[in-house]
Ligand SMILES: Cc1cc2nc3c(=O)[nH]c(=O)nc-3n(C[C@H](O)[C@H](O)[C@H](O)COP(=O)(O)O)c2cc1C
């Protein structure tokens with residue numbers, strides 16, 4: 001096994017796969033995929049140590065990895081909830097009632113946008129247009145599945161499902 | 171002419187376009203794409219060794235214009251790529267699948283539901299411009315679209331359409347899907363190149379232009395997803411067929427993403443030049459029979475157009491320009507009479523403040539000024555003179571930035587003030603109030 005510079009074997013192999021997509025000597029192009037893999041593996045956020053390890057593995061000064069990571073909306077630098085709910089509040093969603101969705105989520109979860117519930121289950125994020133405007137209002141869970149044409153009722157169904165899923169997974 | 175180009179794998183009837191029918195028909199598979207004639211153009215090019223210049227000539231004849239916002243003629247853009255010189259290294263084709271302009275959601279559907287057509291378009295683009303490598307860069311939030319594109323690439327590679335010695339010929343082209351981690355500015359073409367290089371995605375100065383100095387400093391051509399996905403059908407059914415579908419200067423069909431206060435929001439691929447009133451009808455008309463107040467016609471960076479003007483506008487590049495805006499990406503945000511235009515303008519200015527890359531001072535600082543003035547006006551904390559201050563601040567960003575993000579901040583402000591100044595004044599006259607957000 002080669003030296004992974006503190007990265008897990010799986011993150012290191014994700015980076016290896018990505019490096020092959022780019023020409024010789026352009027390994028730094030794999031930094032985005034590395035950050036994503038490492039963040040997912042670490043429960044949804046990055047630490048300085050992880051970013052330093054990625055830098056060492058790819059062969060970059062650590063500052064260049066921080067510089068990239070800090071630019072992007074999907075990178076998190078503090079622990080977040082098991083489920084990150086990214087609610088679009090841009091214009092098309094706003095016209096179709098994203099306010100009501102935000103209000104409902106804040107009331108039901110007892111936290112404001114940007115915060116994490118005490119039990120560490122949910123983090124609420126107020127995000128920009130996610131390119132699903134024709135199915136507004138919408139939200140995305142953990143930067144993966146979309147839930148569209150939301151109503152307060154369908155939000156409740158979703159939350160109940162996620163809570164049940166988390167319970168059964170424990 | 172509904173859904174014949176980018177959405178040809180989909181049911182023609184828009185009302186049956188729900189997730190269930192699409193999943194049942196698995197429109198994103200190689201099998202579904204082949205069933206509508208997919209990859210026939212690519213097979214023919216490889217078989218007949220079509221001269222690249224012929225492909226570019228056909229695209230010029232088709233009058234296809236870039237669907238990413240600026241409307242630049244695609245055939246002309248492709249002809250800018252320099253010939254391959256020995257020892258000069260690679261040339262690249264990039265597909266811009268960043269799609270982050272508020273109101274725009276067409277590329278997501280191409281990537282998710284018709285990825286093979288995009289791949290075929292990229293292969294043709296690489297062949298026509300002599301590039302051996304192409305990258306399709308998606309925004310990081312595109313999880314399903316990314317997975318579908320990866321699956322499509324696997325299928326296409328297995329079928330011999332992509333990779334070394336394509337279909338037994340001496341043509342070799344490698345394609346790759348890639349993803350950012352989410353930032354609007356990555357959609358700007360030179361920022362996208364920096365993103366792909368693993369650098370902070372700040373836009374670069376132009377010149378040098380990408381055709382000479384692009385990805386890793388090599389000759390590069392970048393097109394929008396919809397532009398590239400249009401190419402296979404144009405070559406299959408003929409440049410004249412495509413050109414004939416649109417107007418003289420705006421060839422073909424274009425996808426319009428109709429969102430907001432309509433009964434049937436959706437993506438409608440229609441002939442350019444179609445009257446807006448017809449599109450509104452396809453989209454089921456206004457919700458609750460309300461009156462149309464205003465439309466943002468080309469994604470959030472384009473100036474708003476009042477409803478009565480819009481109802482007389484034809485949807486082509488020239489028509490929308492005559493009405494004082496631009497066709498842009500085709501993201502149509504429809505607003506009824508209940509909409510507070512100050513609230514819309516304020517929300518958009520928050521977007522631009524958040525997405526400014528921070529490289530140019532007028533944009534970084536100006537976007538915050540615009541947002542704070544908008545908030546003050548909406549909350550009735552402003553003075554009448556602040557309206558002119560708002561306009562001045564916006565004007566001072568325009569033309570003073572490395573990329574046209576500066577214009578994207580300024581134009582909407584100008585548009586809202588031109589047509590709806592009275593609403594800004596009314597907010598101020600009303601005096602301080604709490605605005606629910
Ligand atoms: C701030 C900014 C954001 C942009 N975002 C996108 C985008 O998300 N998708 C896109 O195709 N073009 C976007 N563009 C336009 C691209 O720079 C470029 O013009 C386009 O991809 C060229 O492709 P086309 O000729 O096929 O339209 C953006 C431009 C700017 C200034």
Ligand code: FES
Pocket residue numbers: 088089090091092093094128129130131132133136138272273274
């Ligand atoms: S405005 Fe919410 S997805 Fe586009």
